[in-house]
Amino acid sequence: MSMELDVFVGNTMLLDEEVYKLWLDGYTVGDAVRLRLEGGVLQECEASEEVLHSDTMDQFRTFQMCERFLHCPSKLANQLLFQIPPHRQAMLIERYYMFDSGFARELLGKKLSKGTKKDLDDVSAKTGITLKSCRRQFDNFKRVFKAVEELKGPLVENIQHHFLLSDRLARDYAAVVFFANSRFETGKRKLQYLSFQDFAFCARQLISYWTVGSVDSMLEGMDVDLEKEFLHDLKDLKILITDKDMLDQHKSLVCAALRGKIKVFNEMEGNFKNLSRALVNIAVKLTHTKDVRDLFIDLVEKFIEPCRSDRWAVGDIRLFLTHYTSTAHKLDTFRHLVIWDRYMGVVKSCILKMYHD
């Protein structure tokens, strides 16, 4: 005695956002029913577990049938199979592409390859996200990456147009794509304390100021790659640490500006040359692809950790970096101000974002 077949099809697609979430989270029908029971859905409407099971099955099936359209969201508006009101379509797409930041953090900077996909069970075990959900999120990453990696024009806009995502989500995807493309190292132990949003913020900074597209949107540039010319020019900044006079002058200017304004003034004064060297060296090294990948680990090891051990407050760092950047303008012989500002602007906001426990 069993229900052999049980379907419900509405002319307008009937969906429960809560069930959609459970499906996206990769639960089996059985688990989903259990979770819904625990969620107290039966209290709002008298029904049996059997009814709940049938409803869950139906909806899971519907979502599964819908999934191929979600892979190409513009198709969802054109397809004839399901009649879905526009706001529902937007919701379906947005939720489908939404990802767990814990998952994204694990994948950040990794190559979106088959090998990575194979290791998803480790990610699943580590993050507590079901493997099914991990796979979906991975596939989403890869799909978005593939779609926009070769595209010209602003990355966020490209993502948004192709996948009809919200502003926020498109920006997050931009970060994922950007990291995957440049393969930034994010997995080191020292970087573990950083969240996805920290990196996403940094990615936005890099995209906004260091890529080809950031200079001139008229240019047929690509947002995913850092501007080679700019990276090359960064070498010129070396003079700030190689020229002894300039380094001293820079130090005195910064000290003059900060005196009495920061608590760690002495430490700063004692450490200035090291810090300055660290920042400039990072810049100089960026010509090599490998060192670009190590950008974040370098920032942490060379700058953030020393400051942290001296117990700098965030405010102190902000003041320091602000004046460190601006006083360079007063250096008589320093001519690479445009490059300097472009470099320090990003580095400053990245460091500030990354400077926490």
Added chain:
Amino acid sequence: MPGKLKAKIVAGRHLPVMDRASDLTDAFVEVKFGNTTFKTDVYPKSLNPQWNSEWFKFEVDDEDLQDEPLQITVLDHDTYSANDAIGKVYIDIDPLLSSEAATVISGWFPIYDTIHGIRGEINVLVKVDLFNDLNRFRQSSCGVKFFCTTSIPRCYRAAMVHGFVEELVVNEDPEYQWIDRIRTPRASNEARQRLISLMSGELQRKIGLKVLEMGGNAVVGYLQCFDLEGESGLVVRAIGTACTLEKLSNSSAAAPPACNSPSKDIKEPPFSEDPNPNTHSSGPSTPLKTQTYSFSPSKSYSRQSSSSDTDLSLTPKTGMGSGGSAGKEGGPLKTLLRQQTQSALEQREFPFFTLTSFPPGFLIHVGGVVSARSVKLLDRIHNPDEPETRDAWWEEIRQEIKSHARALGCHAVVGYSESTSICEEVCILSASGTAAVLHPKFMQEGCLDGYSDPSRLEEPSPPSCGFCHIPYDELNIPFPAHLTYCYHCRRQKVPDVLFTTIDMPAEAAVTGKGCLIQARLCRLKKKAQGEVNATAISNLLPFMEYELHTQLMNKLKLRGMNALFGLRIQISVGENMLVGLASATAVYLTALPTPGGIQIAGKTPSDITYEQHISNMQKKINDTIAKNKELYEVNPPEVIEEVIGSPIPEPRQRSRLFRSHSESSDEVSELDLSHGKKDAFVLEIDDTDAVEDIHSLLTDTPAPAGFYSCNTEIMPGIYNWTSGLQMFTSVRVFRLSNANLTNQGLNKIFNDLCENLLKSLYFKLRSMIPCCLCHLNFTVAVPEDELIQVAVTAVAMTFDKDQAQENWKLGADKTHMKAIVENEEQLQFPLELCTESPSTNPFSPCRGTGLQESANAHATPRAASVDYSSFADRWSSWIELIRLKAQTIRRGSIKTTSSLEKASPLPEGRSRSLRSTRSYAGSTVAVVKMTPLSFIPGTRIIKYLGIINMFFIRETTSLREEGGVSGFLHAFIAEVFAMVRAHVAALGGNAVVSYSMKECVFMENPNKNQAQCLINVSGDAVIFMRESELEATPAPPQTSCSGGEVTT
């Protein structure tokens, strides 16, 4: 050459990848009509081909135009091997043949394949140039309009209701042809789809001819069914009500369509534009003509019953419910009226009407349900010259129905329908309807200039109760019943309960709300063959009917109600069981007496524990009744009662009662029942069966709070619908695990199956509360030995709870009231008919006309564009929103140039000009609403575009991979919906009304990983407009649209 059909293939999209190597497709299209085929060029290497073909022109007879569908096949060109078919589209061009319906078919159609389902879409344009055919002997019936709607369509008025039309055509089922052994199932199924499409067209044309003969121009309540008789063939049959409809707008009357004035056509001499009159004048089955199309009537196999074919016709006379003795028949005028009607109806062989709701004043009295069933043995006969036995079978049944109606003192049957249930070679034919007395004015020639008609002056019964008054003679009650004076007018007699198959008349006064009740029953039978089997079935039928009736009656009483509307009893036959399901909407008609309760009587009163048990049960029942009364707000005003009728114990004793009834009027309440002196329904518990019955009575769970349900068009007692609308289909198949089931066990399973299905629906639709499930239409089948299949199609509609009570008459349901007013004034009918409302009705006749005309005048011409733009508007505003967003996220202060300037000439998908070339802004999918009802709340239907009648087969050989049987059927139903919507949208419509799924035959073979399903759906494609839009000033809606865009 009476017609030129033109088709243009514009483009395709989302095509499947047919060439694995390139991941692309080289698609071309074959366009076929009749025996002519055209091809487009191959559009190489694209999944979104742009053929933009020339106009393919087919010069054809209008007969073919009616019969044949336009066949469009999309193929993948292959240089070295045979071209692969991607899929097909069948387009029924019938809607183009009536000048009042659609003028062009244009849109995206899903490309359908029986194995793969929908595979992309194709954009097609179809037009028809029709020449006037003045031939008297023509075989075509172009221009006759068909409606599935079982009432007078909303934008028409009935000038005349001619009556019953029926027709059936038979053919061999390609599935069972010898060739089936060598060809693929796919080819077989495609042949079936094509054949059924052809047969439907032919059937419709033939019915159309009959309508023209009768002088009508439309068929309302058109019901077409398939009988898949297996080996013995395929029967497509249809019934309907022929009418002469007139459009409710002056604009359309100005231009009488060429092929659409049948009366004129008939008067004209048979010559002129027809270049070859011989073909036409040579009668129905000219051999010359039959060769031009593949399935002509003369070619089809007709059958007859062999001598061994037993007629096991079973005729349980089920004049249900009502009954009693009669008061004085309302005077000589009434007699006159009756005679008139009689004469009007006697001209007709079958005074049957498939309508379920009627123009005011049409329905005078309702007698009760009449039904007939007959068990037949199907047998293949290869003698095409013999007369059609199927015709004879139905004829028999109809005669029986007619005589039942007579017995109830009625000369007409309304809400009439026919159905079959087939298992192997046994077939149960069923017909049912409601015996009624009708007003003659709709059925007589020249009735409309009938102001002098005396019948107009006499309409003695108040409209809200008139139909309840008994039509039969008090002294000749055909069955036992109690009669009382009408609780509304106190002048005429009414029965104690009333069962009908129609919708509740709009003018009926009800107390409280209605509710769905179902009687469910399974009966085991032994497996048998041939005659033995047929005999066994026909022996079981009367018991099933009786039990279903008893259940209905009990459940009705349990809800404290006294009338059933929309009663539909379905009995399905399987190899080893019969399943019966009766659904109806119960109401408390104010005019009928308060129902008595249910009294339980034990058999062995000596036993004390038993007594206790009984009294417990009695208490439970009484509690349930009380609870139900509260739930459905059934609290009739207390009235002093006078029982005049008397229970008639046995029909046999009827003659004796002739004398005694006058004296016996007061001796009714001999039994001292707990429900006052009203008769209580006595249930005797004498065996376990009865205990079960009572249990099942009490286990019927009421709908959860906020839900109502009914199987009629609208819920009695709810009048203020809001715009929420969700049509759905749900199918369940239950497998019985072992053969050792008892009847009780089976009943319980079946009962639970239905109850759980309802519970599931309530749960799924809980977000729509407060809402009502309307037109809950259950279909049961026994597809295999141990399977029971239940399919439901219904619509959930939201309503405004707060106003649910009193103020509906003040125009809460404007559509409703307006409809009445419209009909009234258009029918030139006296307003007294609506005596309750004129003061509160905001539309006085003359104002109503003006308003309505003007509304129609400016609504009609721009209808299509208005609706599309408004849909497109919602879409584009959403898209606009995204665009705006896209613009605001321009990052960094460095960029200042507008994104539009960045347009690059790179191909789509690769450039940032993508946005401007994006397809979604231009080709959004129009929203198409679907409903099984004949209307959409809060809207007005401004145009009927034609009937939708589609038949699909889907098969799979990878059942597991497609998600098992549920996954397979789920996808298929969704595809069917999609195809219906696409066809409606292509006709320019935005809704399907009177939608129904008439057939859903599911077969599986899990061992072979195979399944197959056939679905037949139908409905009326319409254009509707929101009332609010209609009432607004006729400013071009585009303005407001663009305004909307700006603000978003």
